Structure formats: structure tokens, C-alpha cells
Amino acid sequence: MLLYPHFSYIGFIIIFIIYFFCFLIFAVPVQIWLRKRPKLFSIKQLLIYFSVAFLVTMLLFLIYGNLDFPQVLLISSYHSIVFWLLDSILLNAKKI
Template sequence: MFVYSGFMAIALVTIGIIAFYALITYLVFAVPLQVWLRRRRRKFSLINFLIYIAVAFSAVFLFWFVDYPPNALTVFRSFEYYIMSIVAAFIYWFWDSIFLRN
């Protein structure tokens, strides 16, 4: 909400906070998974993509549970939950496949 306000300093702080949360999510969930999956070293593997999807579903559920504990099970009825999980998995899988080196 602050990003759309006319006050630029609040918008910059909000963007910094969003970037910080994205970095924490990446460091906690994606980096260990990338290290584990790089043992097999296959680019654009469908199995790796399915593993990324499973981890993304659990990570998004965990963050939803932390934000809204009494309504945690209602997340499965939310279309945004599935979109966020699949898009996050696709982004991490895609970048991991591009930067995978032999």
C-alpha cells in the first residue's frame, strides 16, 4: 500500500522490506534445496521442478500460518496460494537451471 503513496521515502522503505523478506525466503528454502539438487546436475529436469513445487507449497503454507494462525487451513481454498507456490517454484527452478554449471 505504501508503494502507491505519494511519499517516496516510505515507498523506498517498503521496497527494501519486501526485498529483505525475499532474500530470507531464498536463503532459508531455496539455497539448501539448490545445494541438494546440484548433486545430480541436470538442467531443466522435470523431477527437480516437482521437488521445487513441493518445497514452495510448504514454504508458502508456513508463511501463511505465521501470518494468519487461526485461518491457516483456509489457505488451501485460496487461488493465490497455488499461484504463488507454482510461480516461486518456477522462478527458482528456472534460475537454478540457467546458472547450473558443469
């Protein structure tokens, strides 16, 4: 990404802030809902996180006008795994 000729740090920060708020708006209610029935490293919860991350990423890519489906899948996978792992690790730490 740094080798891209039109890369700018300000643009990167702005896009990061937009992604952060979009995922904050959508992921926090999902995490609160999933915390009602806590399970450690549940595949069902991973699929729920993936579907929400996929919808948010697809929405953002449609807004930007650059719909690249493999990239949407990759970004959605990364976000869902991060939320799933953090949720499971924090849930595990909470039980100790």
C-alpha cells in the same frame, strides 16, 4: 497492488525481505542438494522446488493469518519456476 488503498512501499519492502530470507533459508539447501545430481530442465526437480515453495508459502500465509489457497498455489508456482529456470540456466552456463 499499487491501486490497493492501504498499499505502502515500506510494508512491501518488509514483506519482500521476509520472503527473501525464508526462501534463502529453504531454497539454498535444496539447490545444493539438487546440484549433486545436475539435470537440465528436469521435471522432477521442478516438482521438488514446487513442494518446498509450497511449504514455505503456506507457512508464511499461516503466520500472517490469511490463508488463501489459490494465492498460495500461484505464488508457489511462480517461485518454483523461477528457481528451476535459474538453476537450469546457471547450470547450463557453467558447462560452457
